[in-house]
Every structure is written in C-alpha cells, then in structure tokens.
Amino acid sequence: MTREGALLVIVAVALALIGVAVWAWSRRRRRDSGLAAPVGELPSGAKTLAEHEVLYVATTRHDEPLERLAIEGLGFRSRADLTVTDAGVALDLTGLPRLFLARDRILTVDQATVAIDRVVEKDGLVRVAWQIDPDTLVDSYFRPQNSSARVLAAQLGALTTTTGTDS
Structure with missing residues (x-):
C-alpha cells in the first residue's frame, strides 16, 4: 500500500469514529430530553454555610457511575463554584445559568472513587444523589479543588439525613 493510500485509510477510520x-451523543440527548437541570437562584433569606471551588465531573443514573446523562447544562465536565446554603445547593458552572438543588431534592451524600472518565484516590469525589424529577433519581459527582472531599461531603450531608462512603 502506498503512503497516500495508508493516509486515506487512517482519515476514513478517524471520520467514521467521529461520526459514530x-x-x-445525539441518541443519548434524545433519550434524556425529558430531564431538565434545576435552573434557579437561591431563595431570598437563604443563609450561606460554605463555598467551594469544584470540578463538576458528571451527572449519571443513580448507582450507575458510568452512565452519563446528557442533560442540558449538566452534560459536560466543568469548573464550578458550589455554594452550600441552609435551603440547598447552588451550582455555578462556567458559562451557564445558576443551578439550584433545593434541600428537599437532595437524598444522600457520600464519597466515591469512580465516575465515568474520572478515577481518583479512594473517596476523592463527592456524590450527591438527588431527584431530578418525581420519577428519576440521579447522582452528581464533584471533585473539590480547595478543600477535601470529606469536608464537602460533611457540609452537603448536613442537608440530608443520610450520609456514607462508597468505594
């Protein structure tokens, strides 16, 4: 095979992989089109308990850390500011409107090691299980940048009645 022929084969394979x-991703977006991120501001009078710089890793189906959901605003990894308040959690992802998880949506908070394309030291991620709608439970994963995962999990866990550790 000539050099040009080999190059054409490589380009064709690369284009086929990109096409797939x-x-x-478009099928995943169609599948998840009924799910919407909770866009909103903090309620007036909400008391800020802590603020953290985090890496937002992903939102997945509950207890399926390798099944990313293609939810508008939560589909891709991003740097974020996470604000813990007595009313819930505000998440400011770079370039997106503020998301607000009301306290009653948050079911459990624990620590994890694996989420999709992120593997960290034992318990290096914080996993928040929350109701995205009345029938769907999801997990969102965060990697704290300026504090430990244990500290963030404890602060978020104070909003719920259930906390724990997951390897």
Whole structure:
C-alpha cells in the first residue's frame, strides 16, 4: 500500500469514529430530553454555610457511575463554584445559568472513587444523589479543588439525613 493510500485509510477510520461518536451523543440527548437541570437562584433569606471551588465531573443514573446523562447544562465536565446554603445547593458552572438543588431534592451524600472518565484516590469525589424529577433519581459527582472531599461531603450531608462512603 502506498503512503497516500495508508493516509486515506487512517482519515476514513478517524471520520467514521467521529461520526459514530456524534451519532451516539445525539441518541443519548434524545433519550434524556425529558430531564431538565434545576435552573434557579437561591431563595431570598437563604443563609450561606460554605463555598467551594469544584470540578463538576458528571451527572449519571443513580448507582450507575458510568452512565452519563446528557442533560442540558449538566452534560459536560466543568469548573464550578458550589455554594452550600441552609435551603440547598447552588451550582455555578462556567458559562451557564445558576443551578439550584433545593434541600428537599437532595437524598444522600457520600464519597466515591469512580465516575465515568474520572478515577481518583479512594473517596476523592463527592456524590450527591438527588431527584431530578418525581420519577428519576440521579447522582452528581464533584471533585473539590480547595478543600477535601470529606469536608464537602460533611457540609452537603448536613442537608440530608443520610450520609456514607462508597468505594
């Protein structure tokens, strides 16, 4: 095979892989189109308990850390500011409107090691299980940048009645 022929084969394979990835993501977006991120501001009078710089890792189906959901605003990893208040959690992802998880949506908070494409030291991620709608429970994963995962999990866990550790 000539050099040009080999180059054409490589380019064709690369384009086919990109096409499959685009097709798969569009199917995932259609599948998850009924789910919406909770866009909103903090309620007036909410008391700020803590603020953290975090890496937002992903939102997945509950207890399925490798099944990313394609929810508008929560589909991709991003730097974020996470504000813990007595009313819930505000999440400011870079370039997106503020998301607010009311306290009654948050079911459990624990620590994890794996989420999709992120593997960290034992218990290096914080996993928040929350209701995105009345029928769907999801997990969102955060990697604290300026504090430990244990500290963030404890602060978020104070909003719920259930906390724990997951390897």
